[in-house]
Amino acid sequence: MGKRKKRLNKIILYIVIAAVGVVMVYPVIWMFLAAFKTNSEIFGSLKLLPGSWSPDAFIKGWQGTGKYTFGKYFINTFLIVVPTTLFTVGSCALVAYGFARFKFPGKKFLFAVLIATLMLPNTVIIIPRYTLFNKFGWLNTYLPFYVPALLACFPFFIYMLLQFMRGIPRELDESAYIDGCGTFRTFRSILFPLLKPAMFSAGLFQFLWTYNDFFNSLIYINSVDKYPLSLALRTAIDSDANVQWGQIMAMAFVSVLPLIILFFVAQKYFVEGIATSGLKG
Amino acid sequence: MKKKSVMAASLAVMLAGSVFMGGAGSVAKAADSAEDKEPVTLRFSWWGGDERNEATLQVIDNFEKEYPWITIEPEFGGDQGYLEKLSTSLAGGQAADIIQNGPGWMPSFMSKGDFFIDFNEYKDNIDLSGFSEEYLENTCTYNDKLVGLPSGIGTTALLVNKTLADEIGLDFSGDVTWEGLTEMGKKVQEYNSDMYLLNIDTSFLVTNVFRPYIMQITGTPFVNDETKSLSCSEEELTQVLSYIRSLYDDRVVQPAGETASFEGAPQTNPKWINGECVAVMTNASQINNLTSANEDAEYMVVSMPEMQDKEAQKNEGYYANPPQLMCVNKSSEHIEEAVMFLDYFFNNEEAAAILKDLRSVPPTESARQICEEKGLISSLVTTAVNLGLEKNGINEMGLTTDSEVEAVIKTMIESVSFGESTPEEACESGIDMLENILSEK
């Protein structure tokens, strides 16, 4: 009796899981299939599958209008995202090292400040930052992305790496320190290899967030030849002309494809990253 | 460990892939310039649809062939968000050298700073004789400075899907009046309750119904730029809003809830594409976009609506205005070259034939002739412009077209069109907001 009920429970469980799963992926699948559809198929047609499987929308969408192809926007996106990610991870790891292993006057206070900035909402600093970058002549360059990354303005990642470092026994690096290594060499040769998984997680998240970021690109980047994907897509739907939704969906799909691939390849790190950073909070 | 290297490899492939694919565009640029000239690079920003973009790029290509030491980097996109980009880049000193500008935005730019050159100072580099002096004076001159050149002659007109109008039995042969629109709208609804007379959303109601209507009953633009106050009374404002409300109540226009998702782009309205809307009020420069959205139908252009009671009407409410202005950035390092490009853009025969009517009917005599000879301008656009040129409305570019004022007008229209407030309520809170805004100008 109990066994049968258990089985029934299990079946219901699987049905619920599958049903929610369909809801979760349906929009993404729809986006992919819409790339093959005409406008009239997208609106007012019930069929999920397109009438024909011509890749025209991908080709035409990729070419964009005239001078710049989506390839250009991809390069721009990576020009923003890759350095930003590397800078963030590097600088945050060093700062975390400073907090985790050294005692210096004012440390408690500074750490409290760091934690406080975790809660600092972005909206409140956007406007002065914008005017500041304007004074520096950094508008329409990628410096507004690079410099905050170099200066470790992401307390979340510092905190995440710090927590991880606290889990590494002090003896390990202290024994290196005894051999007369400088602190930086100690960090490089002992801590850095151990920190790699955590840095990788932090890097993945920074990659993801910068890749998806719209607001900063919107206010800092003006000229089309510097547009990242987000702005290019936004421009495509604002076009004066008759919007070919198939092409836009094709490019939207292509633009999220790197994320999907990245996620499938590095799934473990994503999950670990979220789980650990969240738990320690 | 293994996973990580796979990860790294896939990242590398992605990067390489995008570099490879994107590289194609920039390789072609062989920047060998003429012997004795320093190479010059200019940036040109504009908004437009595909056709306009392609034609403009073609003109740029031709220009570069003729002036090989000048390279022009195009920057183009949609019209929405263009103003924000332009303002931020002007403020930050990052704006393009050659700028397509909205005539309605000019007054506000002019009050904020000195951003654009006076073309009168560069007459050696550009031939302005093709433009009508009066038109330049009326539409592009501020404080005696010619800060822009009109991209074309633009007017608003009513574009009618003739096929559908005939099917329903609507008669557009006489003068169209506001009251007549309501009657026609009811007829359309009787014919098929899924169809509407007008393809219009709340932001086009501002420019194509609200402002002309106000001008017709008051004879002046909505805001008086001198006194920085509203030029109409509360009753007059309520009257317009009531009329707009009645358009929704009588289902003359498609419900605001349906048009919200393609606001600002009537050519993407499925009802228009499927031939379920009879007419659209549009600027002449947009006619080609609208007709190509549904090529199965036959179209005609008629005059915009006016008051039935001609006695009550102070003026006709419509006027010719450039759809865009072409400006040159004052802080550009190569002003002369930028002006030279505009000279080519406006006066070169080949350029005229390429640009056709994509920014409405060309502004210069010579370009108009070329286009007419070659039959490059659609008769719809010509009719629209000719009808519009006869109207005696007053140019209202100024505080009336200020983006904050426009936003309040839109708020009033939305609150009546969604039925959330009565015209009286909307009028009252709108006046409050407008007085606040105007007091700070």
Place this chain on the structure above:
Amino acid sequence: MKKKTKVKKYRRIDYMGLVYIAPWLLGFLLLQLYPFLSSLFYSFTDYQFFNEPSFVGLKNYIKLFTTDPEFYNSLKVTIVYTLYTVPGKLMMALFIAVLLNKNIKRIGLIRTIYYLPSLFGGSVAVAILWKLLFMDDGAINNILLTLHLPKVQWLGNSSTALMTICLLEIWQFGSSMVMFLAALKQVPASLYEAASLDGAGKVKSFFHITLPQISPIIFFNIIMQTITALQNFTSSFVVTGGGPNKGTYVLGMKLYTDAFTYFKMGYASATSWVIFGLILVVTLLLFRFSSGKVYYEDGGDF
């Protein structure tokens, strides 16, 4: 036992630490503290970006709270948005996490599928997709029609449009789910066994064991999600443009429009401080409310 080795400890006080945190210190002073203070200053000035800020006292705040009807609308929309999305997202995440915290085959794949939407965050691609899916003749309404349900004007009136945007946010519950899942795994099985010996049912042990045990992580999520929700911008901006009839005109969008369309930087700064104040109050209330309700295993001292 481990042999006690004589290691040279890091010096008791080592100024090298300051060198390592120097980038952050500089970044903090220049890109966080300075903007923070100057936005406070700007909020008391008339600053149009093209001119120098001039002090106007409380005028901006007075205008916000007394004469700007848009402000109350935006405040309302933002609060409603937060009240829908935060509980919606977290309940969904918790529900799924509890479901998945069983011996399920192919858990990896399932987790991946559930996490997928969260990958896209506030990306424009997904915002466009949403707009298209929920248009009047879009895919969602077509599905409703096949099921013989009435069409819904998802983007066509102010309250449904707000719901549509909330759905986009709730759809992305993945990262909270992963955190909950990890937390659930940490709950000692012995607690459940003891409870079941005492005759407690599943529901009872969920409320008496599971919830208290993972309360710190729930609390953390509530705080972080609330802070994010109060600052929402992209989905309103791309999907609905703040409309219809300002129904999705969240404070974040008002801030953007005031600052970057009208260049009223001083006024927008005042708005940003109101958002900040709102976040502060909500966070403090949450802390106050949670004291005694959230269970910590360690003091977490440092």
